[in-house]
Amino acid sequence: MELTDKLEILADAAKYDASCASSGAPKRSSEGKDGLGATTGMGICHSYTPDGRCVSLLKILLTNFCIYDCQYCVNRRSSNVPRARFSVDEVVKLTTDFYLRNYIDGLFLSSGIIRSADYTMEQLVLIAKKLRNEHQFRGYIHLKTIPDAAPELIAEAGLYADRLSVNIELPTAEGIERLAPEKNVHTIKLAMGSIRRKLDEKEAEPKAPRYAPAGQSTQMIVGADQTDDSTILSTAETLYGSYKLKRVYYSAFSPIPESPSGLPAKPPPLMREHRLYQADFLVRGYGFQAGELLPSAGNLALDIDPKLAWALTHREHFPLDLNNADLGMIMRVPGIGLRNARRLVELRRARRIRYADLARMRCSMEKIKPFIITADYRPQNDTAPSETLRRALADAPQQLGLWPSLQEAA
Incomplete structure (x- = not known):
């Protein structure tokens, strides 16, 4: 398969992951140095830093092959979609070539699980390592970590990535068990906890090697099950407190071709996703508690913020x-x-x-x-x-x- 064909498939497959913002990346420049890439320049992308800079990211999957069969995922094992897989060197080449053409300022890289969690995580880490060490790439790198991977691999990822994320996907253990039975919420939280400990160690010892300076994030799918906004916000509030997450991202469920019968036939209103982002911001920045915004079970109002x-x-x-x-x-x-x-x-x-x-x-x-x-x-x-x-x-x-x-x- 031609590289452009792979790019078309794997860039499209990555669009369902909302957690690609580059907020919190340290400012690095290649000006006057033997380095490639920056996080200070303006780009064509759709991710924004806290000071309002637009940062362009190459957002792709390493592969959309996957050994898991999560019902809500277009790339699940049983899904009938075109499949492709990049090699490590192809992702490195795309990233550096796109940067030199001024298309991007960084890379957002996720992947389906192939062979094993450890093997997939090794490939993701190797890409970031080559970019940093062999090509002196100083642009933004966001790696999606594989929760079941060995802790030492997740720890190594933080040495090269600006941000790590572990997607919890669904806000309740019951939802994960029903729609993604091959995943384990305990394993996901263990991975989040290991990243938080590394971040705490770096904070306690500033001279230690850099570790994911933009922190960690996660994503929850909205509307794939019957979970209401009250539960979603409470879960987000707990994740912020327990794991010092920089952001929780919300992604409205999008029905996919040949969806399993247990999934909704229609997506939730996009305004619901928007209201969750507004409520999340009130929790993170304004001192509100989730229980104040939704004191009882139910969803946020759609007609007012x-x-x-x-x-x-x-x-x-x-x-x-x-x-x-x-x-x-x-x-x-x-x-x-x-x-x-x-x-x-x-x-x-x-x-x-x-x-x-x-x-x-x-x-x-x-x-x-x-x-x-x-x-x-x-x-x-x-x-x-x-x-x-x-x-x-x-x-x-x-x-x-x-x-x-x-x-x-x-």
């Missing part, structure tokens, strides 16, 4: 006086992000916050109006029912005339 949903069910906290509230509560106001919350706290050390200050900061003004008090503004009707607010703020922003503009404080 999770922060607004929380505010509408906790009207006792609003409207919030921005000149007196603490940072933690300001961050919970719909329409105010982390950065602007901190800027408001800094501003009020010099003077009182006014309504125009929020507009200058480009806060979401129509969303924010019902929930704030400033030195020169308070909502005229702060007792409007939550359901009325929900209808006004949900799907028709052009109708947000419910809250009058500037009102003098009483």
Whole structure:
């Protein structure tokens, strides 16, 4: 098979893995050095670093052959799809050639399991090792680790990769047992734990060899079984706390040709995936707990974002006086992000916050109006029912005339 044909098959097969962001990679440059690649340049890719840089990644599988038969996976053993396999040197050549053509800044490499977990992991590590040692590649490398592989292989992977990930795939042990019976959630968590220990060792001893400086991540499939968002978020919260994950990624289940009968015939709404990402960000960055966003079993609302949903069910906290509230509560106001919350706290050390200050900061003004008090503004009707607010703020922003503009404080 021609290399281009392999690339077409194995790049397409990799699209189902969402956990390819390059957040957290250290800045490295080949400028003035005998090295190849960088993580500082702008690219054509769809992954973004925390400071907003777009980083292009060659996202491929080493092979889509697999000895496992996970029902939700298009590359499962019983799936009738075209198969291909790269050699180690072919992946190295593609990565370096694509970089020299300015197509990419890094590599995201995963694989189906061939022969054994150890053999597959050895191949992935060898690719990263050759790129780093033989080609002096300083670009971003993300390796998907094989949970059943020997711990020493996973440990070695972290010496060459910027980020490691171990996909848990499904949020419950019951789901994994039913849809991926050849996988073991205990083994997956052992692999996550071994990576965390290595990261902790590096943190305790900064002079130790570099080890996965961008940390580890995982992915959960949404909608492949009946698990609700409450359970998914609780699982994510536990994973963040137990394994210091940088990110949990959510991938909406996509029905595949000749799917087993136990899988849904239709995908979940893509908005459900989007709401999970929003809720996840609130847990990671805003101090929310999963149980606050979904105090009972069920799914996140699709018509409004999770922060607004929380505010509408906790009207006792609003409207919030921005000149007196603490940072933690300001961050919970719909329409105010982390950065602007901190800027408001800094501003009020010099003077009182006014309504125009929020507009200058480009806060979401129509969303924010019902929930704030400033030195020169308070909502005229702060007792409007939550359901009325929900209808006004949900799907028709052009109708947000419910809250009058500037009102003098009483």
